[in-house]
Amino acid sequence: MGNEQPGRPGTSTDEDRVDWGRALGGDGEAFGRVFDRHRHRVLRHAQRLLPVEADAADAVAVVFLEAWRLRARVRLVDGSVLPWLLVTATNTARNQGRATRRYRAALDRLPPPEPSPDHADRETDGEAVRALRTLAPRDQEVLTLVVLEGYAEREVAEALGIPPGTVKSRLSRARARLAARVARSSDAEPHDHHHEHQHQHQHQPARRTRPNGARP
Amino acid sequence: MTHHDQPRADDRGAPAGAVDERTLALRSLLVTTVEQTARRRRWRSASVGGALLCVLAGATVGGAITAAATPDADATAARAGARAAVQGTTMPYTPIVGDPEAVLGSGDDEVSVGAPPPGAEHLAWSLRCLSDAGATRVGFAASEAGGSSVPSCDPGRTVTGTIAVGALPSRTVVVRTTPGARWTLSTGWLGAPPLPGPSAAQQEAVRDGVVTRSEYLAAFHRFQGCMTARGESLGIVPESSLFVVFGVSDLSAGDWCGASEFDDVSSTWQSEHPAPPGDDGTWGDQRYDPSTDPRSAD
Numbered sequence: 001m002g003n004e005q006p007g008r009p010g011t012s013t014d015e016d017r018v019d020w021g022r023a024l025g026g027d028g029e030a031f032g033r034v035f036d037r038h039r040h041r042v043l044r045h046a047q048r049l050l051p052v053e054a055d056a057a058d059a060v061a062v063v064f065l066e067a068w069r070l071r072a073r074v075r076l077v078d079g080s081v082l083p084w085l086l087v088t089a090t091n092t093a094r095n096q097g098r099a100t101r102r103y104r105a106a107l108d109r110l111p112p113p114e115p116s117p118d119h120a121d122r123e124t125d126g127e128a129v130r131a132l133r134t135l136a137p138r139d140q141e142v143l144t145l146v147v148l149e150g151y152a153e154r155e156v157a158e159a160l161g162i163p164p165g166t167v168k169s170r171l172s173r174a175r176a177r178l179a180a181r182v183a184r185s186s187d188a189e190p191h192d193h194h195h196e197h198q199h200q201h202q203h204q205p206a207r208r209t210r211p212n213g214a215r216p
Numbered sequence: 217m218t219h220h221d222q223p224r225a226d227d228r229g230a231p232a233g234a235v236d237e238r239t240l241a242l243r244s245l246l247v248t249t250v251e252q253t254a255r256r257r258r259w260r261s262a263s264v265g266g267a268l269l270c271v272l273a274g275a276t277v278g279g280a281i282t283a284a285a286t287p288d289a290d291a292t293a294a295r296a297g298a299r300a301a302v303q304g305t306t307m308p309y310t311p312i313v314g315d316p317e318a319v320l321g322s323g324d325d326e327v328s329v330g331a332p333p334p335g336a337e338h339l340a341w342s343l344r345c346l347s348d349a350g351a352t353r354v355g356f357a358a359s360e361a362g363g364s365s366v367p368s369c370d371p372g373r374t375v376t377g378t379i380a381v382g383a384l385p386s387r388t389v390v391v392r393t394t395p396g397a398r399w400t401l402s403t404g405w406l407g408a409p410p411l412p413g414p415s416a417a418q419q420e421a422v423r424d425g426v427v428t429r430s431e432y433l434a435a436f437h438r439f440q441g442c443m444t445a446r447g448e449s450l451g452i453v454p455e456s457s458l459f460v461v462f463g464v465s466d467l468s469a470g471d472w473c474g475a476s477e478f479d480d481v482s483s484t485w486q487s488e489h490p491a492p493p494g495d496d497g498t499w500g501d502q503r504y505d506p507s508t509d510p511r512s513a514d
Contacts, residue, residue: 017362017383028247035246039239061242068249069483076383079362101425105511106245106490111237158382 017079024071035064038082045086045144048129049093057113059092062099065106066092075159083151083159087141094137131181139174146171244493252491252500294318294344294400301342302404305376309409309468316404320346323395326357326388329403332381336405341389342376345369349397357388369393378406411475418477427484428514429506435481436460442473458489459500488512 015037022030039060046059066088067074067081077083092099100107132140145156146167153171157164298318303310313336319327329339343354354375355363362385364377389403414422417438421431433455440450446469453462459482464470474482489512491499506513 023250026251028249028251031250032243032247035243057238061245064242064246065249065487068246069480069487076380079383079385098425102422102484103487104426105488109490109492110241110245113238114236 014079016081017076020074020076020081023068031068034067034081038085039064041082041149042085042089045089045148046093048144048148049090049133049140050096051133054113055093055096058100058107059089059096061107061110062092062103063089065103066099075161077151077155077158083145083149083155086144086149087159090137090140090144094140127182128178131178134181135174135177138170139177142167142170143174143178147175241493245490248491248493248495249487252486252495291320294320294402297400298402298404301344301374301402302340302406304374305340305342305378306338306406307409307467307471309471311407311410313405313407316402318400318402320398320400321391322398323393325391327391327401327403328388330387332384332405335407336381337408338378338380338406339384340376340378340404340406342374342402343391344374344400344402345371345393346398346400347371347396349394349399352391352393352397352399354401355390355392356384357386357390363390369397369399381405409471411472413475414480415476418481421481422484425484426512427481427488428512429504429509430514432481432485433460435478439473439478442477443469446473456503457500458502458504459486461500485512 016034019027019030019033023034042063043056043060046056046063047053050056050059063085067085074081074084132143135143141160142156145151145159146153151159153164153167157167160167162170295318298316299312301318302312302316314333317329321327332339341354343352345352348371349369351365351367352369352375353363353365354377355365356379362377362379362383364375366373366375369375389401391399391401393399415438418435421427421435427435436453436455440453443450443464446466448464448466448469450462450464453460486500489509
């Protein structure tokens with residue numbers, strides 16, 4: 001886990017390119033380094049879309065397992081695999097039940113996620129993020145990559161495999177829909193609802209159960 | 217876009233010792249999954265090597281024949297072998313878009329490859345050393361990314377690589393090697409491999425996200441049938457082990473039939489039966505016992 005150390009400016013995409021190539025050749029440690037580099041960002045994004053901590057932790061595992069299963073289709077954008085991972089996280093969050101079913105056995109073998117230090121400290125539960133969860137996946141994808149992750153429209157176009165003009169128009173509509181949802185939410189909710197909402201999430205029980213000797 | 221990949225301040229402070237147990241276990245699972253896939257595909261990989269050797273041998277023979285009839289032997293051989301050299305960087309069935317080119321050079325140099333033609337998805341290069349050279353690298357102008365290198369380059373040795381068009385740092389290939397060392401650089405554009413999508417039967421098998429033992433074996437039987445129909449019978453393959461193990465002599469047929477009938481089902485089955493940490497590579501060889509696998513045994 002040496003990549004927990006700070007990244008060196010200007011080298012991360014190089015490292016992704018090299019490690020991804022090595023992983024495709026069967027180098028498991030290289031894939032591990034890709035995981036080390038991007039797991040925080042994928043988790044942060046999963047937390048935006050999945051308020052229950054155990055669901056977000058499962059989503060991270062599914063995203064990286066899917067990255068390997070679908071490795072032939074993974075797009076590197078300017079040498080980085082992160083945009084593809086974030087898009088996959090969005091899709092995983094949307095189809096959480098189906099996505100995790102495929103990897104249920106693997107997920108059940110993992111230790112349960114550690115409790116989040118304080119759910120209220122997470123950056124993910126502002127009004128805009130809660131509104132983001134209610135948008136269609138296409139809107140979530142483009143808003144996440146452009147607004148939250150800071151990618152250029154050209155890069156998002158590469159990641160999603162669509163023309164840059166489509167990104168622009170999709171982004172414009174997604175922004176409008178997000179603003180409308182936030183405005184509607186502000187009008188409808190009492191001022192202290194936010195804290196109440198967070199408190200409820202904090203006490204969601206973890207839903208993972210251990211199999212009883214089902215695995216060899 | 218480099219800055220996007222840098223850890224934010226809250227990521228950077230996490231020392232190695234603070235990594236939680238689940239993260240370590242997940243990382244171990246991912247590493248094992250990749251390594252197991254590589255082991256399972258070893259036979260196919262061997263076939264790749266064989267295929268590449270054949271292609272490269274063809275390039276050498278073709279170049280030698282042409283060279284004997286011309287005064288500028290190396291240049292003519294390079295041009296004659298460019299297509300074979302480019303094909304040798306990839307799978308035999310991957311189409312080459314446009315006409316590959318080859319240039320002769322020595323020491324450090326830069327070669328423009330121009331704009332990718334319509335339909336091109338990757339740029340391929342193959343540098344062949346013609347005289348003794350030390351550390352040799354083929355990369356791109358304005359970036360250290362996307363290149364490949366060898367610590368030393370004897371005459372006849374090649375340095376090859378491919379890069380996605382969307383990931384090209386520039387349109388200039390840069391060679392860095394020992395001053396005076398002579399080489400041939402072949403470059404060409406590759407199109408999308410003509411592999412089929414998953415068949416309706418394979419899609420149906422993975423549709424609910426769970427692959428049962430009967431679905432796994434049925435998919436393998438369809439794969440066997442596809443191979444036989446292409447004249448590449450797999451022979452008798454034991455089916456009692458957790459993961460079916462087989463060899464493929466024709467890589468193109470194997471990839472074609474795998475994409476159509478088996479790859480997605482096989483990946484899902486393997487994901488449902490992950491190897492434990494520390495597996496020595498024999499996990500998939502164990503006899504399948506349905507009594508320990510009630511969820512997938514149907």
